[in-house]
Amino acid sequence: MTGFSLQRRILMGFAIAASLCFGSSHAQTATGKVVKVIAPIPPGSAMDQTARLIARELGAKLSTPAIVENRPGAGGTIGTRAVAIATPDGSTLLLAGQGMISIAPHMMNNLGFDPLKALVPISPVSIIPGLLVVPGNSPFNSLKDLIAAGKAKDSKLNFGSGGIGTGSHLMGEMFNARMGTNFQHVAYQGSNPMVLALVADQVQVEFAGAVDTVGLVKAGKLKALASTSPTRHWQLPDVPTLAEAGLGDDWLPYWVALFAPAGTPQATVDTLRAAMVAIMKQPETAKALQDFGMVQDTRTLEQFKPVIAGDSATAEKLITRLGLKPQ
Structure with missing residues (x-):
């Protein structure tokens, strides 16, 4: 009886171990690792809150643990570089703004990488008035x-x-x-x-x-x-726009988007993009972004991709015309 009980306990142990291993594998089907969203800004800002929102929702959609890591400094390029050189397996992502992707390369010497080549866009997220x-x-x-x-x-x-x-x-x-x-x-x-x-x-x-x-x-x-936006801010309706003041309507907008390192397998990119499409369709996502003071970016990835390169070209022309020297 004792031997039978011992054998049964051993078999049950194997069964439990097997189920735990299966559960772990199932929980990390997207990348095989914990997903880390790099936020290249200090904690506490609205962009940081957005990164935490995206990480939480990605983790839920992919059944994968997801965390946020803040890496501020050098206009956001320290965190951006960390993702640009990360292993391209989908486990390290970047929530970045226009300044870090389309402007910084033209304003900083020895950046060491080209964001437009080193990163692949996963999804536009928001526009910051x-x-x-x-x-x-x-x-x-x-x-x-x-x-x-x-x-x-x-x-x-x-x-x-x-x-x-x-x-x-x-x-x-x-x-x-x-x-x-x-x-x-x-x-x-x-x-x-x-x-x-x-x-x-x-x-x-x-x-x-x-x-x-x-x-x-x-x-x-x-x-x-x-x-500085094309329209007045909904919470400050009495504050005029720069355009209304006669100062032009071509001031650069500020977008935020999710990126992965270039070279990430297409299947992983597709999984991440599908998850982000689902997240951005959730009414609670739009509500959360508005609570942060942002406007949800409803452009498709196909509509957004040309914007990244276009803003980079615009920034380069402006910097040259203004006579600004990279530092």
Whole structure:
């Protein structure tokens, strides 16, 4: 009886082990590994929250553990490079914005890789409305006031950015060139430090994502002088657009998308894309993105691919025309 019981326990042990192994294999059918979404920005920002949303939903769709790893610095290119050189097996993904993919290569020396060649787009995710903002205690209450002060020969005003080569940097330089202002550039490591510096009046103006600034505007810690998007922000209907102010309608939009390393097997890319299509169709995804202050990007991948290269070409032309030197 004892021998029979021992044998039965051994067989049951084998059965349990086999079922656990099968369960583990089934849980990681997409890549065979835990999926890691690199967010090349500091924790806490809306883009970071978006990365966590995507990781959570991808993990659910693929029945695979998924995590977010923040790798900020150098305008987001540190995290971007980490994915560009990662093993192309679908286990390391990148949630990146336009500045990191289409602008940085033209603004940074010795980047070491070409994002357009080193990465493959999986899915567009969102568009971030932008605002031109100043500190809450700023003496400037209109674009006219700001431009006049920025043109003064003795102006010592600064504009902040999330890093060299970011969209906020290029927008500031475009503003200087178009308006004849002399705002000096101060680069920070990401959007959060940039916005905090503006709240503290360490810089006097910024082009920032509405996701990081609307709440501060409503709290009186910042003032929004203009929307950089084609339309007014739904939470700040009284703030005019740059186009309405006669400053042009060709300011660069800011998109966010999911990428994988180039060379990732097509079957894995297809699996990831199918999962993202399903995620982006969920009403709760659009609601979450809006809660973060973003607009869901409803373009198909086929519609979005040309935008990446097109924005890169536009950025290169602007940088050349503005006489900006890569740093």
